[in-house]
Amino acid sequence: MKIGVPKEIKNNENRVAMTPAGVISLKHAGHHVFVETEAGLGSGFTDEQYILAGAEIVSTAKEAWQQEMVMKVKEPLSEEYDYFYEGLILFTYLHLAAEPALTKALIDKKVVGIAYETVQLQNGSLPLLTPMSEVAGRMASQIGAQFLEKSKGGKGILLAGIPGVKRGKVTVIGGGVVGTNAAKIAAGLGADVTIMDLNPERLRQLDDIFGSSINTFMSNPLNIADALSESDLVIGAVLIPGAKAPKLVTEDMVKSMKDGSVIVDVAIDQGGIFETTDRITTHDNPTYVKHGVLHYAVANMPGAVPRTSTIGLTNVTVPYALQLANKGYQQACLDNSALLKGINTLDGYVTYKAVAESHQLDYASAEERLNS
Numbered sequence: 001m002k003i004g005v006p007k008e009i010k011n012n013e014n015r016v017a018m019t020p021a022g023v024i025s026l027k028h029a030g031h032h033v034f035v036e037t038e039a040g041l042g043s044g045f046t047d048e049q050y051i052l053a054g055a056e057i058v059s060t061a062k063e064a065w066q067q068e069m070v071m072k073v074k075e076p077l078s079e080e081y082d083y084f085y086e087g088l089i090l091f092t093y094l095h096l097a098a099e100p101a102l103t104k105a106l107i108d109k110k111v112v113g114i115a116y117e118t119v120q121l122q123n124g125s126l127p128l129l130t131p132m133s134e135v136a137g138r139m140a141s142q143i144g145a146q147f148l149e150k151s152k153g154g155k156g157i158l159l160a161g162i163p164g165v166k167r168g169k170v171t172v173i174g175g176g177v178v179g180t181n182a183a184k185i186a187a188g189l190g191a192d193v194t195i196m197d198l199n200p201e202r203l204r205q206l207d208d209i210f211g212s213s214i215n216t217f218m219s220n221p222l223n224i225a226d227a228l229s230e231s232d233l234v235i236g237a238v239l240i241p242g243a244k245a246p247k248l249v250t251e252d253m254v255k256s257m258k259d260g261s262v263i264v265d266v267a268i269d270q271g272g273i274f275e276t277t278d279r280i281t282t283h284d285n286p287t288y289v290k291h292g293v294l295h296y297a298v299a300n301m302p303g304a305v306p307r308t309s310t311i312g313l314t315n316v317t318v319p320y321a322l323q324l325a326n327k328g329y330q331q332a333c334l335d336n337s338a339l340l341k342g343i344n345t346l347d348g349y350v351t352y353k354a355v356a357e358s359h360q361l362d363y364a365s366a367e368e369r370l371n372s
């Protein structure tokens with residue numbers, strides 16, 4: 001199969017969908033990889049390294065997009081929609097529940113859209129989201145701590161406190177991969193950490209992991225409201241796979257926070273869990289202030305640490321790319337139920353229920369379409 005790897009064009013997105021090591025794996029299996037020139041530079045991979053690995057360097061995005069399968073990191077931006085063509089296999093993060101225009105473009109052009117974030121194993125885990133959630137979770141506490149500094153617009157507190165001065169309070173809503181990693185770093189920084197989840201079993205696991213170094217609470221409107229009014233930093237880390245994020249934090253709850261407090265809404269890529277995170281921010285201009293509270297809502301947080309993130313991402317995506325390339329997407333998805341769940345658009349239909357529901361579009365089963 002011919003596989004294209006375009007350069008990412010989102011603001012400050014320095015990740016790339018394939019490393020030279022990934023190229024070697026695909027070449028070994030008899031495939032051809034076309035990498036747009038300088039696509040890897042932001043992650044520290046030169047064109048020469050790709051050539052040595054066996055890739056062909058192409059000078060334009062158009063040439064990278066002309067291949068049978070295109071691998072990317074972020075969802076295509078509107079200026080990339082013109083590259084879509086019928087039957088193209090697009091393997092990348094898509095976040096379609098929060099992207100109506102992209103959903104329409106993929107359907108209109110009959111693209112086979114396979115979303116990293118909905119590839120799901122039988123135990124419910126999301127293997128192609130996990131490493132980036134680990135990165136974003138760890139970054140969330142680090143970023144929150146920075147924006148609490150006075151010079152950054154925050155209230156001027158140190159999360160760790162000092163002897164004789166109280167510690168900062170961090171509330172993490174959602175105790176999955178992002179939430180656990182955020183809690184780990186916040187607790188490591190010495191903050192007073194509370195984590196909330198809807199799933200009691202998950203709360204038990206978190207209690208086993210962290211012991212008395214964090215507080216666990218059931219996620220409900222009352223507990224969220226109580227925690228918000230006392231928190232210095234609140235991190236949004238909820239996910240309902242494929243669906244738009246639920247707005248769990250109301251505008252009134254945000255108003256109850258003290259001026260200079262900080263919100264980091266990691267779940268913004270699925271629409272965000274705060275009523276006040278009504279826009280996506282960028283690494284260039286990452287925050288805005290609403291009701292005196294700093295809001296950070298960057299949808300590609302791992303793009304800020306591209307070397308770590310690119311290697312972490314491609315460690316998990318390349319084995320799936322090999323299955324798609326070796327067997328063709330139809331057989332690969334029929335043979336592997338995790339990959340089948342990744343298909344969000346096929347033959348002009350939305351094939352992921354939560355996405356169809358988000359946009360009131362007709363749903364078609366990917367399995368039925370593949371077998372028809």
Ligand SMILES: NC(=O)C1=CN([C@@H]2O[C@H](COP(=O)(O)OP(=O)(O)OC[C@H]3O[C@@H](n4cnc5c(N)ncnc54)[C@H](O)[C@@H]3O)[C@@H](O)[C@H]2O)C=CC1
Nearest residue numbers: 132133136174175176177178197198219238239299300301
């Ligand atoms: N902004 C960015 O750059 C990045 C964003 N993300 C996003 O972060 C979000 C979280 O991802 P993961 O932690 O990997 O998901 P996950 O599936 O590991 O965890 C989500 C957790 O939310 C919990 N949950 C569901 N409904 C809830 C509710 N009403 N209240 C409290 N908890 C609830 C679930 O029980 C689960 O434990 C996703 O939207 C993901 O796409 C991930 C990486 C980077």
Ligand SMILES: CC(=O)C(=O)O
Nearest residue numbers: 093132269299300302
């Ligand atoms: C998960 C995601 O959207 C990201 O890593 O940018």
